[in-house]
Amino acid sequence: MTTSMDELDREILNILRRDARTPYTEIAEEVGTSEGTVRNRVERMTEDDVIERFTVATRTGNVKAMIEIGVAMDVETTQISERMADWTEVDFVWQVSGEEDVVLVVDCADTQGVNDLITQAREMEEVVSTKTRLILDERLG
Amino acid sequence: MTTSMDELDREILNILRRDARTPYTEIAEEVGTSEGTVRNRVERMTEDDVIERFTVATRTGNVKAMIEIGVAMDVETTQISERMADWTEVDFVWQVSGEEDVVLVVDCADTQGVNDLITQAREMEEVVSTKTRLILDERLG
DNA sequence: CTTGATGATTACGAAATTCGTAACGAAGCT
């Protein structure tokens, strides 16, 4: 069950992280193998959930932010997370260790949009605290 | 200059966020338009940086974490960010407002890997503090 | 009301990519 990725997998993944639309043929050429092999590897990694999904990184608005949320002791954070993941403008919902329990990563049209989300979170009775950080700059690994 | 996204753009984007490999033809059918229109819209959104890039969400390791990093007052955080973005296992580097200045989102093979990154950060003389949160669960908006 | 202009949408053949599948090749084991 221990799916060991080799160097080839890692190379393919790095290319896809940069541009997930790179054709298999082009990746193959770049890493020195055939289209079929790249296809097999990508399919296997997808199967193994090394690749969770193909997606787009967006900046629909001008303001990204992290909203750290503390919830009451006795609350099931999973349910809260699910509900928040349905909110528009929310990119990620993380359950985390540390002081707060849930972190939202959001992408809003403006600061007002961020504020609305914070308000929306605060209005949930399970939520006991929020702390917001604006994301001033983002770069990808 | 005011790039106003309409409802159609938003619908297309939502489909792509779920699965960026959905063919234009399929998206078109789903939102009730033609392949060409979807293509135009996606091209325009890419051009306008509403879509920053096509990418893959990965979980190469077992442990994801946020590492919050405080740097010395007089330091240029941009340079630090650039250097950290080059570290393997780092997905995002954010410059943020709030107590700490930089947040790393990382995806490591194990907790040891997370620890190594923290150590690596602490060894930079500009870094004055770190605080780590493990990401116990992630869901996408 | 007609005319023109602008911008988006549709249509459609050509090029490129993905896909299914069978053949091939390299270990590892009996």
Added chain:
DNA sequence: AGCTTCGTTACGAATTTCGTAATCATCAAG
């Protein structure tokens, strides 16, 4: 050697993307 397994390669078929020209809608001006 013979057999099995797993990954790689090969190649034609199906699908998707792409380039481009025609069509349509909106709006302002004459």
